[in-house]
Amino acid sequence: MNALTPFAGALPLTADAAPLPPPGGAAIRFDAVSKRFPAKGGQAAVAALDAVTLDVAPGSITGIIGRSGAGKSTLLRAINGLDRPTAGTVRIDGLDVGALDPAGLRALRREIGMIFQHFALLSSSTVFDNIALPLELAGTPRDEITRRVDELIELVGLVDKRGRYPTELSGGQKQRVGIARALATRPRVLLSDEATSALDPETTRSILALLKHINAVTGVTVVLITHEMHVIKEICDRVAVIETGRIIETGDVYEVLARPQAETTRSFVASVTGAALPEAFAARLTPHPEGARQTVLRIVFTGANATAPVISRLSRSLDVDVTIIAGQVDAIGGKPFGNLIVAIPARPDVVDAVVALTGAHGLQAEVLGHVT
Amino acid sequence: MSPEIARLLVEALGQTLYMVASAGLIGTALGLPLGVFLATSGRGELFEAVALNRVLGLIVNATRSTPFIILVVAIIPFTRLVAGTSIGTTAAIVPLTVAATPFIARIIEAAIREVDGGLIEASRAMGATPLQIVRKVLLPEALPAIVLGLTLTAVSLIGYSAMVGAVGGGGLGDLGIRFGYQRFMPEVMAAVVIVLIALVQAVQSLGDWIARRVNKRLRSA
Numbered sequence: 001m002n003a004l005t006p007f008a009g010a011l012p013l014t015a016d017a018a019p020l021p022p023p024g025g026a027a028i029r030f031d032a033v034s035k036r037f038p039a040k041g042g043q044a045a046v047a048a049l050d051a052v053t054l055d056v057a058p059g060s061i062t063g064i065i066g067r068s069g070a071g072k073s074t075l076l077r078a079i080n081g082l083d084r085p086t087a088g089t090v091r092i093d094g095l096d097v098g099a100l101d102p103a104g105l106r107a108l109r110r111e112i113g114m115i116f117q118h119f120a121l122l123s124s125s126t127v128f129d130n131i132a133l134p135l136e137l138a139g140t141p142r143d144e145i146t147r148r149v150d151e152l153i154e155l156v157g158l159v160d161k162r163g164r165y166p167t168e169l170s171g172g173q174k175q176r177v178g179i180a181r182a183l184a185t186r187p188r189v190l191l192s193d194e195a196t197s198a199l200d201p202e203t204t205r206s207i208l209a210l211l212k213h214i215n216a217v218t219g220v221t222v223v224l225i226t227h228e229m230h231v232i233k234e235i236c237d238r239v240a241v242i243e244t245g246r247i248i249e250t251g252d253v254y255e256v257l258a259r260p261q262a263e264t265t266r267s268f269v270a271s272v273t274g275a276a277l278p279e280a281f282a283a284r285l286t287p288h289p290e291g292a293r294q295t296v297l298r299i300v301f302t303g304a305n306a307t308a309p310v311i312s313r314l315s316r317s318l319d320v321d322v323t324i325i326a327g328q329v330d331a332i333g334g335k336p337f338g339n340l341i342v343a344i345p346a347r348p349d350v351v352d353a354v355v356a357l358t359g360a361h362g363l364q365a366e367v368l369g370h371v372t
Numbered sequence: 373m374s375p376e377i378a379r380l381l382v383e384a385l386g387q388t389l390y391m392v393a394s395a396g397l398i399g400t401a402l403g404l405p406l407g408v409f410l411a412t413s414g415r416g417e418l419f420e421a422v423a424l425n426r427v428l429g430l431i432v433n434a435t436r437s438t439p440f441i442i443l444v445v446a447i448i449p450f451t452r453l454v455a456g457t458s459i460g461t462t463a464a465i466v467p468l469t470v471a472a473t474p475f476i477a478r479i480i481e482a483a484i485r486e487v488d489g490g491l492i493e494a495s496r497a498m499g500a501t502p503l504q505i506v507r508k509v510l511l512p513e514a515l516p517a518i519v520l521g522l523t524l525t526a527v528s529l530i531g532y533s534a535m536v537g538a539v540g541g542g543g544l545g546d547l548g549i550r551f552g553y554q555r556f557m558p559e560v561m562a563a564v565v566i567v568l569i570a571l572v573q574a575v576q577s578l579g580d581w582i583a584r585r586v587n588k589r590l591r592s593a
Contacts (some may be wrong), residue, residue, distance in 0.1 A: 080497055109499035120494035123589045124512040133508065134498040165588040181498075191497075 025059035025221030026093045026111070026188040028079060033088035035074050035245075048074040049085065050245040056238070058093075061215050061222040063236035063253070065229060065268055071245040072225040076191055079223060080112045081105045092189065110138055113182030113220075117194035119174040121166040127153065127177050128162050134184045152180040156210065172203035179210060183218075190214070192224035196231060208234045229272040233257060233332055241265045254332050258302040259364070273328055273339040277368070281325060285369035292346040292370030296325065297354065301338030305362035311342070313361075318353050320344050346370055377551070381563055384547040387461045388571070391536065391543060392529045394465045399472030399529075400522060406432070406473065407480025408506055418492070418502040432474040440471055440532050444539055451539075464533070464541030472529055479521030483514040516587035523579025527572050534568075544568055 035049040048071045056062045066072040077083035078090045081097050090097045092108065100108060113134075121130050131152055135145045153159055156176040166174055175195060182190055192211065196204040212235045215222050226232065232239050232253055239256050241249040241264060248262045260269040277285065277296070285296060299310065306329075314320050327340035344354055351367065358365040406428065412418040413425040438446070444467040448458045451466040487510050495505045511518075534545020544564050552561025 082493060082497060106499040106501065109497055112497070114494065114497040116490060116494060118488075118490055120488070120490040122491065122509060122513060124515060124586070125588075133495075137495070137498055137500045137504050137508065167589055185498075 024188060024219040027058040028056035028189065028221065028223065029091045030054040030075070030078070031089045031091070033075070033078055033085045033090060035071070035078070035083065036086045047245050049078075051088065052242075052245070052247055054240055054247055054250065056221060056223055058221055059215070059219045060237045061212065061224070061235050062238045062240065063232040064223065064225045064240045064242055065227065065232055066225070066242035067227055067264075070242045072242050073193065075242065076193055076223060076225045079189065079191055080109050080114060110134065110185045111187050112189045112191060113185070113187035114191040114193065115175065115178040115182050115195045117197050119166070119171075119178045119198075121174055121177055121181075123166050126163050126165055127158055127169070130166070130177050131180045131184055134181060138185060148184060149180075152183060155183075155214075156180045170203070171199050172207060175199065175203075175207050176210065179207070179214070183214065183220075186218075187220060189221045189223065192222065194226055195224065197226070197228070204231070205234070211235060229257075229268040233272050237333070241268065254302075254335055254337070257332055258300060258337060273330065273337070277326060277341060281371070284371050286372070287369055289346060289348070289370050292372050294323070294343040294371045295346040295351050296341060296343050296368045296371060297351075298366045298368055299340045299342060299358055300364045300366075301329070301336070301340070302363070303335065306336035306338050308361045308363065310358055310361050310363060311340075314344075314354060314357060318350070318357060320350055320354060341368070343371065377557075377560055377563070380547055380551070381544075381560075381567065384542060384544045384564070385567060385571070387541070388530065388533050388543040388545075391461060391465055391468055391533045391541065392526060395468035395472050395529055395533075396522070396526050398465070398469045399476050399525070402469070403473045403476030404480055406477040408484060408510070410477060410481040411484035412502070412506065412510075418505060432477055435470065435474040436478070440467070441535050441538060443467055443471055444536060448539070459540040461540075461542045464536035464539060464543075467539075468529060468532055468536065471532055472525055475528065476522065476525050479525065480514070480518060483517035483521055484510050486517055487513045516583045516589070519579060519583040519586060523576060523583070526575045526579070530568065530572055530575070544571075 030052050033049055033052045034047060037046045037048065039045040050071075052071075052075060054075075064072045064075060074083050078085050079092070079097070081100065084098065092112075095108065097105070097108065122133065125133070128149055131149045132145050135148060140148070150162075153162055156179055158173060158176055158180070161169060161173060166177070169177065178195070190211075195211075196207050199207060208231065211222060211224075214220060215235075224231065224236070236253045239251065239253050240247050241256070241262065243262075243264050249256060249260070249265045256265060257269050257273065260266045281296075286292070289295065301308070301310075311322055311324070314322050321344070323343040325341045325343055327338065329336065329338040331337060344350055355365045355367075409419065410425060410428060410432070413421040415422050435443070444464075447467055447470060450470075451463050452458045454466050455463040457463050491509055491513060492505060495509045500508065533541070533543050534548070536543060537546025537549055544567060548561050548564035551557045552564060
């Protein structure tokens with residue numbers, strides 16, 4: 001990917017003789033974490049998080065996806081103690097975040113970098129000074145700050161912007177500064193709060209590529225929250241889907257995209273797999289087979305069977321006319337992944353035979369509805 | 373204009389500058405921490421102290437709602453305590469400072485409250501102490517607004533300083549009243565007004581220039 005080329009010279013990040021060793025990633029464990037806001041002014045008590053239990057593997061890129069207000073932001077902020085849960089524990093490599101005193105929490109926060117949707121850069125400081133801020137706060141000696149910041153500026157590809165102010169930068173460049181700043185203290189965890197939501201698609205891709213590169217090079221554990229499935233698809237290993245404060249689904253990104261269980265997950269997945277029904281078609285869809293002319297199926301191609309020539313076999317061996325309505329073939333984490341929506345004649349025997357045949361090829365077929 | 377009047381004018385200008393500069397500097401030294409505290413001690417803020425915040429807010433409001441000429445007279449015992457006398461240019465610095473401090477505090481408070489809350493959160497996430505957040509984030513980010521606010525304060529103080537003639541403070545306003553008005557010397561009045569206008573213009577231009585220098589937000593990309 002061309003977005004990676006600017007960071008080709010980034011390898012010294014792990015090799016240099018830094019005072020802190022290359023950190024690697026920390027494991028994060030949420031255990032029955034709840035956050036309740038008490039009833040106020042006639043409003044009922046609100047649970048932003050409801051007994052969330054979740055494991056984040058060290059060195060992984062874990063995505064938490066949910067709609068706004070689902071609680072993902074509260075969950076992310078529980079990791080560095082910006083938000084204090086009302087029940088349950090968050091542990092980082094076994095360290096209970098909730099049990100730390102203010103000084104302990106500050107020390108922990110130096111090991112957890114964070115990037116933000118709106119970048120949160122100091123408008124009064126240059127690129128260099130913005131990246132240097134966490135080091136200054138930590139009392140790092142001046143010459144070491146200079147060395148480290150210049151290294152980071154190179155890593156994120158902003159060498160020519162060293163002395164510029166944030167207003168002189170594009171959104172993508174600002175987020176690169178944010179990422180460099182978050183990495184300044186060599187954190188073991190990097191939290192991303194909708195870091196690409198304010199960026200255009202191309203910039204989003206290059207920022208995600210940068211995050212993935214940093215994860216690969218430093219081993220830092222990345223936890224990101226987003227409302228966009230394509231972000232998850234692009235860089236995450238693991239995904240957790242959150243809705244009204246509960247984790248409703250969790251697993252490997254490929255598994256969840258291939259076989260989403262919960263309704264919310266399905267709608268998120270549909271946004272990236274290209275398998276959403278055309279709207280005009282969806283409007284004509286009914287759940288009742290009576291008097292229908294065609295039945296609409298979703299066929300999911302995954303794993304080793306993703307390339308099976310199932311459509312041609314359907315028409316050949318079953319003599320069924322298959323109309324392709326929507327579809328997309330893609331790769332997720334290097335594994336092929338396809339998703340096809342087709343219409344077949346609405347006869348129960350035909351439908352059963354088609355489902356059986358696709359099943360025999362190791363694919364899944366699911367009836368979405370019927371069309372008259 | 374006679375050389376005598378010119379000499380009086382120069383002397384009065386010197387007194388005005390002395391009073392305004394002193395009250396401005398001392399007022400900033402006192403008003404800056406007060407304003408920072410007012411802006412950061414509300415509920416859920418960095419130095420949460422809601423009761424103290426309320427009390428200080430009330431005192432600030434009380435001082436600001438007292439007309440300056442009343443304040444000058446009302447705090448004469450305090451002025452005597454601080455300056456040793458209640459009469460003269462140096463003594464006049466006391467009521468000017470008392471008036472300037474809450475004014476500056478409110479200006480600093482407003483400027484700090486304008487700083488994006490996301491920056492406070494980001495610095496907390498970096499492990500900054502509350503004091504570091506004030507020093508490294510809030511004050512630098514609020515600086516352009518603070519500079520403009522202090523300019524406004526200086527202009528107001530020039531106006532207030534015209535009233536301290538009531539306690540023998542001297543200055544341009546006093547010269548205008550005593551010579552221009554009471555001795556029917558319209559040319560003195562005119563000269564005082566012109567010097568005051570020029571002074572206010574100079575202060576404002578200087579403030580605007582500094583604010584532009586420290587404001588990195590307006591540089592277009």
